[in-house]
Amino acid sequence: xxxxxxxxxxxxxxxxxxxxxxxxxxxxxxxxxxxxxxxxxxxxxxxxxxxxxxxxxxxxxxxxxxxxxxxxxxxxxxxxxxxxxxxxxxxxxxxxxxxxxxxxxxxxxxxxxxxxxxxxxxx
Numbered sequence: 001x002x003x004x005x006x007x008x009x010x011x012x013x014x015x016x017x018x019x020x021x022x023x024x025x026x027x028x029x030x031x032x033x034x035x036x037x038x039x040x041x042x043x044x045x046x047x048x049x050x051x052x053x054x055x056x057x058x059x060x061x062x063x064x065x066x067x068x069x070x071x072x073x074x075x076x077x078x079x080x081x082x083x084x085x086x087x088x089x090x091x092x093x094x095x096x097x098x099x100x101x102x103x104x105x106x107x108x109x110x111x112x113x114x115x116x117x118x119x120x121x122x123x
Contacts, residue, residue, distance in 0.1 A: 043073035050082040054089075062086035063095075077106065085119060093123045 046069035053062035066083035069076055084099035096119070103116055 039072045043069045043076050043079065045069075046072065047076055047079040047082065050079060050086070054082060054086060057089075059086040059089045063090070063092075075106075077103065077108070077112065081112075081115065081119070088119060088122050096123060 046065050050062045050065035050069060053059070053065055063083055063086045066079045066086065069079035070083070073079075080099045080103050084096040084103070087093070087096035087099070100116055100120055100123075103112075108116070
């Protein structure tokens with residue numbers, strides 16, 4: 001799953017002058033659209049793994065997987081929040097605060113702001 005998508009992401013050869021590739025259904029998409037799609041999916045997979053790790057209290061792995069998610073999409077709100085949450089559980093408060101500070105700088109829903117405030121109260 002993940003390794004296959006990472007391989008696909010890394011193995012796409014963007015040749016100068018070649019702006020599009022054809023998929024099996026003959027739908028033409030640009031390289032950048034394909035790379036963005038793969039990056040987004042990888043970020044979601046790693047983020048979901050971080051959430052699963054939080055639920056079973058594997059906080060070190062949650063931090064790692066949230067970080068992997070952010071390598072593919074540094075703006076992933078859930079991954080930043082999940083990494084902050086895991087770092088709070090590990091008493092890595094300065095690392096948690098870094099993520100929370102970033103999250104506060106982003107547009108957020110009222111629900112997200114409440115979740116950030118609740119997590120900040122634990123620091």
